[in-house]
Amino acid sequence: MKQSITIxxxxxxxxxxxxxxxxxxxxxxxxxFDVGRLGAICTKGLSLEPRLGNRPTRIAETPAGxxxxxxxxxxxxxxxxxxxxxxxxxxxxxxxxxxxASTTKDFVAIAExxxxxxxxxxxxxxVSCPNVSEGGIEFGKNPNMCAELTAATKAATDTPIxxxxxxxAPSIIAVAQAxxxxxxxxxxxxxxxxxxxxxIAKRQPVLARGMGGFSGPSLKPVALxxxxxxxxxxxxxxxxxxxxxxxxxxxxxxxxxxSAIQVGTASFIDPxxxxxxxxxxxxxCEAHQLNASDLIGLAQAAKK
Amino acid sequence: MKKLITAPxxxxxxxxxxxxxxxxxxxxxxxxxxxQFLMMRATSWGDAPLLPRPMSYxxxxxxxxxLIKVIGEGTARMATAQPGxxxxxxxxxxxxxxxxxLGKTPILVAGGVGVAPLVFLARRFQAQGVQPxxxxxxxxxxxxxxxxxxxxxxxxHVTTEDGSRGDKGRVTGPLMSMLNDxxxxxxxxxxxxxxxxxxxxxxxxxxxxxxxEAPMACGFGVCLGxxxxxxxxxxxxxxxxxxxxxAADIDWNADQ
Numbered sequence: 336m337k338q339s340i341t342i343x344x345x346x347x348x349x350x351x352x353x354x355x356x357x358x359x360x361x362x363x364x365x366x367x368f369d370v371g372r373l374g375a376i377c378t379k380g381l382s383l384e385p386r387l388g389n390r391p392t393r394i395a396e397t398p399a400g401x402x403x404x405x406x407x408x409x410x411x412x413x414x415x416x417x418x419x420x421x422x423x424x425x426x427x428x429x430x431x432x433x434x435x436a437s438t439t440k441d442f443v444a445i446a447e448x449x450x451x452x453x454x455x456x457x458x459x460x461x462v463s464c465p466n467v468s469e470g471g472i473e474f475g476k477n478p479n480m481c482a483e484l485t486a487a488t489k490a491a492t493d494t495p496i497x498x499x500x501x502x503x504a505p506s507i508i509a510v511a512q513a514x515x516x517x518x519x520x521x522x523x524x525x526x527x528x529x530x531x532x533x534x535i536a537k538r539q540p541v542l543a544r545g546m547g548g549f550s551g552p553s554l555k556p557v558a559l560x561x562x563x564x565x566x567x568x569x570x571x572x573x574x575x576x577x578x579x580x581x582x583x584x585x586x587x588x589x590x591x592x593x594s595a596i597q598v599g600t601a602s603f604i605d606p607x608x609x610x611x612x613x614x615x616x617x618x619x620c621e622a623h624q625l626n627a628s629d630l631i632g633l634a635q636a637a638k639k
Numbered sequence: 640m641k642k643l644i645t646a647p648x649x650x651x652x653x654x655x656x657x658x659x660x661x662x663x664x665x666x667x668x669x670x671x672x673x674x675q676f677l678m679m680r681a682t683s684w685g686d687a688p689l690l691p692r693p694m695s696y697x698x699x700x701x702x703x704x705x706l707i708k709v710i711g712e713g714t715a716r717m718a719t720a721q722p723g724x725x726x727x728x729x730x731x732x733x734x735x736x737x738x739x740x741l742g743k744t745p746i747l748v749a750g751g752v753g754v755a756p757l758v759f760l761a762r763r764f765q766a767q768g769v770q771p772x773x774x775x776x777x778x779x780x781x782x783x784x785x786x787x788x789x790x791x792x793x794x795x796h797v798t799t800e801d802g803s804r805g806d807k808g809r810v811t812g813p814l815m816s817m818l819n820d821x822x823x824x825x826x827x828x829x830x831x832x833x834x835x836x837x838x839x840x841x842x843x844x845x846x847x848x849x850x851x852e853a854p855m856a857c858g859f860g861v862c863l864g865x866x867x868x869x870x871x872x873x874x875x876x877x878x879x880x881x882x883x884x885x886a887a888d889i890d891w892n893a894d895q
Contacts, residue, residue, distance in 0.1 A: 357861065357862070358861065359860060359861040363859055363860050363861050364861075366640065366641060367643065379863075387874055388863060388866065388874065390866075390893075391853065391854075391864075391865075391866050391867070392854060393854075393863065393864050393865075393866065394854055394855070394856055394862065394864035395854070396689060396690050397689075398687050399686040399687045399689055400689060401689060401690060403856075403862070403864065405862075405863045405864070408863050408866075551686075551689055552689070553686075580686075600689075600856075602857070602861070603690065603691075603856040603857040603861065603862050604680070604689060604690060604691060604856075605643070605727070606643060606729070606857075606859070607643065
C-alpha cells in the first residue's frame with residue numbers, strides 16, 4: 336500500500352519523522368538503521384551562531400517521561416550547511432531544518448542562509464522552546480507575533496514553512512490559524528510542556544535552569560487531545576509529536592487527524608524506535624488494505 | 640562498533656553494601672575495551688523507569704559484566720533482577736582509557752563504584768605483563784567493592800576515612816608520596832576525589848586520565864544531557880568525548 340504523504344507542497348515517502356533535539360543531525364543514527372528510509376528527520380534546532388547550551392544539570396527523569404533544559408546547544412546554521420547537510424544528502428536523508436532565533440530578523444537570516452542550499456525539504460520554526468530566556472516560547476504564545484514571523488520567513492525563502500506549536504499558548508488554535516493565514520504549510524504539535532523536579536536532599540531544583548521541557552510517553556494524552564482539536568480547526572496538515580514510542584501511538588495520532596508523526600524521546604531509549612514505527616505503520620496498512628493517507632483523521636467525530 | 644542487543648541476565652552476585660555484579664549472556668555482544676560503557680535497561684521496565692542507565696563495563700567479551708550500586712529506581716530494580724530477565728544493552732559506547740605510556744608505572748586511583756572501569760583496566764595491564772598500583776579509597780571498609788579481586792591482580796593500597804581498613808584518610812595522602820617522573824594516573828570515582836587527584840597531578844606534572852560520570856538519556860551524543868566544562872570554556876559531552884578524558888582538559892572547579 337502507498338506510504339507517501341503530502342504535506343503542503345512537500346511529498347514525504349512515509350509519515351514517520353524524527354523530532355528535533357532527539358535525533359542529532361541524523362548522522363548519529365546511521366549505525367543503527369538506514370535513516371534515509373524515514374519520511375524525514377528534523378535537525379537539532381539551528382541558530383544563526385553556534386550555541387554552547389545551558390550549564391548542567393540539563394536532564395532529569397520523571398515517571399514515564401523526562402525533563403530537558405539543553406538550551407539549544409547547536410553547531411550554528413553555517414556549520415550545519417557546510418559540515419552536516421552534504422553528508423545527509425550523500426546518504427539520501429530527507430531533512431527538515433528546525434530553526435530558532437530570538438528575533439524575526441535572525442529567523443529570516445537563518446532562512447536565507449538555508450535557502451542557498453539544496454536538499455532542505457522544509458523549515459520548522461521553533462517558536463516554542465521553553466529553555467531559553469529570549470524568544471522561543473514568547474513567539475509561540477502570541478498569534479500576531481507568530482503570524483508576522485511566519486510571513487517574514489516565508490518571504491525570505493521558497494522552502495515550505497512549518498511552525499512548531501507550544502502547548503502553553505493561551506489558544507493553540509488561534510496561534511495555528513494565524514500561522515495558516517500567514518502562509519505556513521503545516522503545523523507541528525506539540526513541543527514540550529514546562530515542568531520541574533526538586534532534589535529532596537539538596538532542597539533545590541534538579542535542573543540547573545530550574546525548569547525544563549517535559550517529554551516522553553506520559554505527555555501523549557495531552558498531545559493527542561491538542562492534535563485532535565487542531566485537526567478540526569485548521570486546513571493545513573498537522574505533524575503530530577508528543578510521547579510517540581510505538582506504532583500504536585502513531586496510529587492514534589494519525590486517526591486523530593495528523594498527516595504525519597514525529598518520534599522524539601523514544602529514540603533515546605531505543606535508537607531504532609522510528610524505524611520500528613515506520614515498518615509498523617506499513618504493516619498495518621497492508622493488513623487493512625489502506626494507504627497511509629487513508630489513516631488521517633479516521634477518529635474525527637465529524638467524519639462519523 | 641556499537642550495537643543494540645537484547646540479552647538475558649546470566650547471574651547477579653550481591654557483594655555487599657548495595658553493590659551487585661551483573662553478568663549477561665551476550666554471545667553477539669561487540670567487543671568492549673576498558674573505559675567504555677553501555678546503556679542498559681530491563682525490557683520489563685516498560686515506560687518507567689523510562690531511560691536506560693549508563694554503566695561502565697567491568698569486563699567485556701561475550702559475558703559482559705557491570706558493577707552497580709543501588710542509588711535510585713533503576714539500580715534498585717537491577718539489584719533484584721533474576722537470572723533470565725531480559726535486558727537491552729547498547730554498547731560499547733564512548734572513549735576507552737588510552738594505552739599507557741611506555742615504561743611508566745600506572746597508578747589507578749579508585750573511589751566507590753568508580754572502581755569498575757579500573758578493574759577492567761587493571762586486567763588489561765595484567766595481560767600486558769604490567770602490574771599496576773591501585774589506590775582505593777572509601778568512607779568505610781563497606782565502600783570497597785571488588786577489593787579482593789584487585790588485590791590479586793594489582794599492588795593494592797587501601798584508604799578509609801574512618802580507618803576501618805588500610806590507611807586512615809583519603810587517597811590523596813598516599814598518592815602524593817608515590818608521584819615521580821615515571822608514573823601516570825588513571826582515576827575514576829566521585830567528582831570531588833577526581834578533582835583532588837587531577838589537581839595534584841597537574842601540580843606535579845604527572846599525566847592523569849579520568850573517567851567522567853554524568854546523567855545522560857541516550858549515550859551516543861544526541862540528547863546533549865551530559866556536558867562537562869573544559870578549561871577551554873567549551874563543553875565536552877561525556878558520552879562521546881569521554882568518559883575517559885585527559886584530566887588536564889577539564890575545568891574541575893566549574894559548577895557541574
